[in-house]
Amino acid sequence: MQKIEHIGIAVKDLDQAETTYALLLGAKPYKRELVESEGVLTSFLRNGPNKIELLQATNDNSPIAKFIEKKGEGIHHVAFLVSDIHAEMEKMRADGFRILNDEPKHGADNKLICFIHPKSANGVLIELCQERKYSV
Numbered sequence: 001m002q003k004i005e006h007i008g009i010a011v012k013d014l015d016q017a018e019t020t021y022a023l024l025l026g027a028k029p030y031k032r033e034l035v036e037s038e039g040v041l042t043s044f045l046r047n048g049p050n051k052i053e054l055l056q057a058t059n060d061n062s063p064i065a066k067f068i069e070k071k072g073e074g075i076h077h078v079a080f081l082v083s084d085i086h087a088e089m090e091k092m093r094a095d096g097f098r099i100l101n102d103e104p105k106h107g108a109d110n111k112l113i114c115f116i117h118p119k120s121a122n123g124v125l126i127e128l129c130q131e132r133k134y135s136v
Contacts, residue, residue, distance in 0.1 A: 001088070005081040005111075005129050006044070006051035010064050011073050014043055014056040021045050021052055029054075033108045040064050042108040053079070053108065077115070079127035085112050088128050092116060104130070 011017035018029050025047040032043045039062025043054040055076060057065035067076055082088040085104045093099055098117040107113035107129060116126040 001080040001082055001128075003081050004050075005079040005127075006053045006109075007075060008053045008055055008077040008079060008127065009074065010055050010057075010067050010071075010076040012056070012068060014041055014054055017054045017056075018043050018045070021054065025052065031109065034058070035106075035108050037105065038062060038064075038107075040108075044109060077125040077127045079113075079129050082128050082130050085114060085128055085130040089114055092128075097121065106132070 009017070009021075014032075022028050022045065025045055027045055027047050029043045029045050032041065034041050036058075039057055039059045041056045041058055043056075045052045045054070055064045057068065059065065064076065089099055089101075089104070098120040100115040100117055104112040104114050107127075110132050111129040112132055113127055113129045116128070118125045
C-alpha cells in the first residue's frame with residue numbers, strides 16, 4: 001500500500017455536508033460523481049495531500065443507506081492507494097483478510113476498487129484503490 005488515498009464519510013445530505021467540510025477544510029469540493037453500480041453520489045474535497053469523499057445514498061438499497069440506517073452518519077471507510085490492485089487482493093487473501101469482491105470494480109475518481117470486510121480489519125471497512133489506466 002502506498003498511502004491513505006481518502007477517508008469516506010457517509011452523509012444523509014450531500015449539499016449540507018459539502019458546506020460543513022468546505023468550512024472545516026478551507027477548500028470547496030472539486031468533484032461530484034454518481035456511481036450508479038453502488039447507489040451513491042460522491043463529492044471529493046482536498047486539503048493539501050488529504051482527500052475526503054462524502055457519500056450520499058441514491059436509493060434505499062445502497063450500502064451507504066444501509067450503513068446510515070445501522071450506524072448513522074460518519075466515517076464509512078479508509079481507502080488506501082495501491083499500484084496493482086489484483087496483486088494486493090491476492091496478498092490480502094493470502095494474509096487471511098476477507099475480500100468482499102471477487103474482482104475489482106469501477107469506483108469514483110477514476111479508480112478500480114475493492115473492499116476488505118470490517119470483521120477482518122478490526123471493525124474498519126478498508127478500500128483498496130488503484131488509478132485506472134486507459135489504453136490509447
